[in-house]
Amino acid sequence: MTAAPDDALREEAIRAGLEAVRARIAAACHAAGRDPQQLTLVVVTKFFPAFDVAALARLGVRHVGENRDQEASAKVREVAGLLDAAQRPRWHFIGQLQTNKAASVARYADVVHSVDRAKLARALAKGARAAGRELDVLLQINLDGPAEAGDGRGGAAPEGALELADLVGRLDGLRLRGVMGVAPLVEGAGSDGAAQAFAELGEVAAHVRSRHPQADVVSAGMSGDLEAAIEAGATHLRVGSAILGSRPAHG
Numbered sequence: 044m045t046a047a048p049d050d051a052l053r054e055e056a057i058r059a060g061l062e063a064v065r066a067r068i069a070a071a072c073h074a075a076g077r078d079p080q081q082l083t084l085v086v087v088t089k090f091f092p093a094f095d096v097a098a099l100a101r102l103g104v105r106h107v108g109e110n111r112d113q114e115a116s117a118k119v120r121e122v123a124g125l126l127d128a129a130q131r132p133r134w135h136f137i138g139q140l141q142t143n144k145a146a147s148v149a150r151y152a153d154v155v156h157s158v159d160r161a162k163l164a165r166a167l168a169k170g171a172r173a174a175g176r177e178l179d180v181l182l183q184i185n186l187d188g189p190a191e192a193g194d195g196r197g198g199a200a201p202e203g204a205l206e207l208a209d210l211v212g213r214l215d216g217l218r219l220r221g222v223m224g225v226a227p228l229v230e231g232a233g234s235d236g237a238a239q240a241f242a243e244l245g246e247v248a249a250h251v252r253s254r255h256p257q258a259d260v261v262s263a264g265m266s267g268d269l270e271a272a273i274e275a276g277a278t279h280l281r282v283g284s285a286i287l288g289s290r291p292a293h294g
């Protein structure tokens with residue numbers, strides 16, 4: 044591939060975004076007395092092209108996140124053509140997932156962050172076995188509170204987490220690795236709202252770990268609230284716009 048001037052500019056912008064976020068992570072870790080090595084950065088590439096994923100990989104990014112099957116499956120194929128096998132990132136599926144897309148996602152995702160119901164867990168397990176693969180699975184926990192449950196943003200009720208964890212633990216094809224949460228969008232609540240939500244996620248995580256000690260991943264924190272997530276003990280951050288720029292609407 045020839046490096047067109049636009050491509051070089053884009054790669055430079057991605058490098059700057061990545062450096063800025065790595066600096067934020069380092070500062071937040073310093074403030075929280077944590078080692079940045081304990082944190083895995085998943086760069087969310089939804090709405091951005093395969094070129095950007097390849098650029099991220101060349102800049103040392105090992106984990107990327109996608110939230111729609113159709114877009115992700117095409118991008119995975121495209122990226123495979125742009126990078127050597129050793130450079131290819133691990134793919135994290137972070138979006139709400141319909142059961143009928145589970146078999147497709149099971150063919151390319153390495154980690155699924157959004158398992159929030161038994162039926163989806165069973166469909167993913169079946170898809171993984173059919174593909175001869177094993178998927179790392181996180182349980183998405185709804186942090187919006189009871190009044191907001193069922194609003195379509197997904198997530199299992201915190202009270203249901205242990206039962207779902209036990210099920211995932213029994214399914215061949217899946218490896219239970221931890222929990223994931225998205226802080227609620229509360230007008231004016233700012234980082235306090237996020238801190239509260241991530242504290243709740245931490246409690247659910249500890250509860251799940253008490254029975255499944257290997258499930259030590261806590262996926263929390265996005266562009267706007269990664270500091271609160273680090274403070275609350277997150278192990279994985281899912282950061283998109285702070286690195287890649289703003290997405291078209293409804294991303």
Ligand SMILES: *Cc1c(COP(=O)(O)O)cnc(C)c1O
Binds near residue numbers: 137138284294
């Ligand atoms: C899009 C998305 C992100 C990244 O959001 P940014 O605000 O762009 O960092 C993280 N998690 C989930 C579940 C997402 O859908």
